[in-house]
Amino acid sequence: MIKQVNEHKTVSCEDELRFFKAVWNNSEDNLFIVLKTEDGDFITERTNxxxxxxxxxxxxxxxGSSLKALLPAEAFQKIAQRYNDCLQNNAAVHYEESHVLDDSGGVRYWETMLLPIIDEQTGEQRVFGISREFTRLKRIEEQLKLANERLEEKVKARTKELEEALQKMEKISIYDKLTKLYNRHKLDDELTNEINFAKRYGNCFGLILMDVDNFKTINDSLGHVIGDKVLVEFADVLKQSIRQTDIAGRWGGDEFLIIxxxxxxxxxxxxxNTLQKNIKQHEFEKVGLLTLSIGGAVYKESDDVDSIIQRADRALYKSKNKGKDNFTFE
Structure with a gap:
């Protein structure tokens, strides 16, 4: 029984040849055998x-065709180099190649493997080649690459839009829309930071709280549009009067705060004194000259945010009660 199984598994040379011919004639892969000549040329012996x-x-x-005669010199040198590497190393060689086969200009792609066939008795050297086309996969790869590039561009564009939107939101969250100075929320944060620094490191800082004298009269007599223009102009003068390290903002209405x-x-x-001088020298559109009532306070160890604001606010109202165009320390 064992003998019968072994005999059944035995494949004759004729069977092997028949199988090879079936593969050779029916394979969709490109199969070829080339013979190397003594002068370094390669001759096509078989092509499936x-x-x-x-x-x-x-x-x-x-x-029976000479590749040196059939191919352009540069193409032959490239192919001959691969064939010679295969034969000299007596090992398989793998590479990708591409060709344009018609006037459409479309490039097609193949993955090729070369196998050495060296006759030990005669010394003849042959190369057996198997070339499988992967143009469709290459097209899919190119499409995916293009799709990824487009997606990356969209992501970058969207990211930029989001960054710009966040920057706008940040500006909206910390800047007064009318005067472009810091708003009250931002001033509260900055004042909290100054209090913390002062308590930790013993720093001293001051507050200046002010409002435009007779601003209500301007709104009532000339309208809120002119009143808004006054505030915008005032904010510009304020920014030009303070130091780079000072922090100015709109506290509310016509009140402004400087840390x-x-x-x-x-x-x-x-x-x-610098601020009052600059204000008195500025001619406001349709209003003329204006004055300020100002209150100031310097940080004390017992201060918190509320207490130092309250002291500056009391000083401001003392200035108003003095007849305006005044400055008072608390």
Whole structure:
């Protein structure tokens, strides 16, 4: 029984040849055998039907044709180098190649494997080649790559839009829409930071709280449009009057606040004098000259955000009660 099984598994040379011919004639892969000549040329000995059909070879080209004569010199040198590497190393060689086969300009792609066939008795050297087309996969790969590139572009564009939107939202969240100075929310944050720094490091800072004298009269007599223009102009003068380290913002209505880091009473007094001078020299559109009522306070160890604001606010109202166009320390 065992003997019968072994005999059944035995494949004769004729069977192997028949199987090879079936593969050779019916395979969709391109199969070829080339013989290396003594002068370094390569001769096509066999070319399977798939390869003949692909390149539309004549019978002469399919068998017995010199590759050196058939191909341009540069193409022959490239192919000969691969064939020689295969034979010299007596090992398989894998590579990808591409060709344009017609006037459409479309490039097609193949993955090729070369196998060395060296006759030990005669010394003849042959290369057996198997070339499988993967143009469709290449097209899909190119489409996916293009789709990814487009997706990346869209993501970048969307990310940029989101960053710009976040920047706008940040500006909206910390800047007063009318004057473009810091809004009250931002001033609260900055004032909290100054209080914390002062308590931790012993820094001293000051506050200046002010409003435009007779601003209600301007709104009532000339309208809110003119009143808004006054506030915008005032904000510009304010920005030009303070130091780079000072923090100015709109506290509400016609009230404005300046946080003066590392400041003494003398520093605050100098800043107030500069501001009053600049305001009195500025001709406001359709309004003329204006004055300010100002209150100031310097940080004390017992202060928190509310207490220092309250002291500056009391000083402001004292200035108003003095007849306006005044500055008072609390």
């Amino acid at each position: 039907p798939a390869l003949v059909k692909l390149f539309q070879f004549t019978p002469e080209q399919a068998s 003066v880091p590392k400041a003494s009473r003398e520093t605050i007094l100098h800043l107030v």
